[in-house]
Amino acid sequence: MDRTGTSRWLRLGQHALLGVLALVCGLRAITDGAHPLAELTALAAFIGWYAAGPRLAGKGGGGTVWFVGLTLLWAVLVLVSPENVWLAFSLWLLAGHVLPLLPAVIVSLTVFVVVALEPVRATGEASFAAIIGPFIGMVVALGVAKAQQALVRDGIERQRLITSLYAAQEESAALTDELARVQRAEGASSERTRLSRDIHDGIAQGFSSILLLARAALSEHDPDRLREILRHVESGAAEGLEESRRVVGALAPADLDEGSLTGAVRRVTERFAQESGVAARVVVTGSLTSLPTTAEVTLLRCVQGALANVRTHADAHQVVVSIDETPDSVRVDVVDDGRGFDTEVWTATAAGSPKDGGYGLRATRARLRELGGGLAVESAPGEGTALSAWIPLSHTAKEYP
Known part of the structure; x- marks a missing residue:
């Protein structure tokens, strides 16, 4: 169905043209001597x-019928009076619309x-004007009708x-909303993971230290030793409070504020x-280049977690922390001479609940x-533990603009 304004105005113009032609033909036919009743009856049937037409054209094949x-009604009108031939222009227009x-x-x-033959039947004479004029009218009418059809098709296609x-825009808007929802959900999940890691590697380790110091104080x-332990407890609590504020603000660990890794x-x-x-020392090999904050935070968290495990589980006498820069990576090693453990047993149990232990190493690896x-x-068992963490320099370079 055509909804274009141009086509509607063209149809109204076509109806007006047929009305004017019917009025003129009726008046001329009656003036020329045609029987008024026959003329008006045939003209009324034609109109x-x-x-x-619109109702019949909506049915299958109704337009052609x-x-x-x-x-045929036009042919009857022509028999009533030759003046009615002028209605042929409307027929030519309609033929271009209705028929292929x-x-x-x-x-x-x-x-x-x-x-063309009607003047010959009426007067017995034919003229060039009586032939060429209707022929030009026929060609123009067919051309106008087909052009109007093309215009209507273009309007329908444009609509x-x-x-x-509009449907694509609505679908795009819906997809954008869905994408934003998924991104928000992923962002929330990523933030929860970050917070859990930071809480475990920073705040929880601080609480573990305070707990061990408190037990030692008991x-x-x-x-003098008791006052020293209380000072360590106070210092650890203050650092834990500051760390918790920094975790909430998504900042780097406090230890990184005052310098390099x-x-x-x-x-x-x-x-x-x-x-x-426990005797502990740091060994640095090579001139460590400046690293992105993300890499420094990750390696520092590894050291914090490893030292917390040494304090809690290892019963060690000595710990060596090594920082080594190779041409393609930065490596941090934490080695102690403590009691050690069976890595195969740990691997089998680490996939269990976080309360069973092993979350720190899993989070560090992630x-x-x-x-x-x-x-x-x-x-x-009995041979100590060596933990080694590394980050490729090629990856850290990508974080710089």
């Missing part, structure tokens, strides 16, 4: 059948023959494209040695893998 009936091109041309030529465009009888590792190691009484690195743990 009535024309008005019934309607047009044939209209042509070839049938429309055939029917139009048939009507043209009637129009269809606009509708499709069994301590030397007042090397300095932060030295401070963490020294604090570990003071609080635990952090490193996100940066293209990895984590290796070597240990055996």
Whole structure:
């Protein structure tokens, strides 16, 4: 169904043209001596059948039947009076609309023959003007009708494209909303993972240190040593409070605020040695280049987690923390001489509930893998433990603009 305004105005113009032609032909026919009743009756039948066209055209094949009936009524009008031949122009217009091109041309030529021969039947004479004029009118009418059809088709296609465009825009908006929802969900999940890692590697380890110091204080009888332990507890609590604020604000660990990764590792190691009484030292190999904050945070968290495990589980006497830069990676090793453990048993149980232990190493390995690195743990009962974490320099370089 055509909804274009241009086509509607063209149809109204066509109806007006037929009305004017019917009025002129009726008046001229009666003036020329045609029987008024016959003229008016035939003209009314023609106009009535024309008005019934839209309803009949909606049925299968109804348009062709309607047009044939209209042509026959026109032929009756021509028999009533030759003046009615002028209604042929409306027939030519309709032929271009109702019929395919070839049938429309055939029917139009048939009507043209009637129009051209009618003066001969009425007067017995023929003229060039009586032939060329109707012929030009027929060609123009068919051309206008087919052009109007093309205009209507273009309008319908344009309307269809606009509708499709609106539908595509609505679908795109729906997909955008869905994508935003998925991204928000992924962002929330990623943020929860980050917070869980930061809480475990920073705040929880601080609480673990405070807990061990508090237990040591309960069994301590030397007042000077007790005051020293309380100072460590106070310092650890203050650092834990500051760390918790930084985790909420998604900032780097406090130890990284005062310098590079090397300095932060030295401070963490020294604090570990003071609080635990375990001899600890840091060995740096090579001139460590400046790393992105993400890489420094990840490696520092590895050291913090490893030292917390040494304090809690290893019963070690010495710990060595090594920082080594190779041409293609940065590596941090934490080696202790403690009791060690069976790595195969740990691997089998680490996949269980977080309360069973092993979350720290799993979280550390996940952090490193996100940066293209990895984590290796070597240990055996009675032989100490060696933890090695690395990040490729090629990956850290991508984080710089």
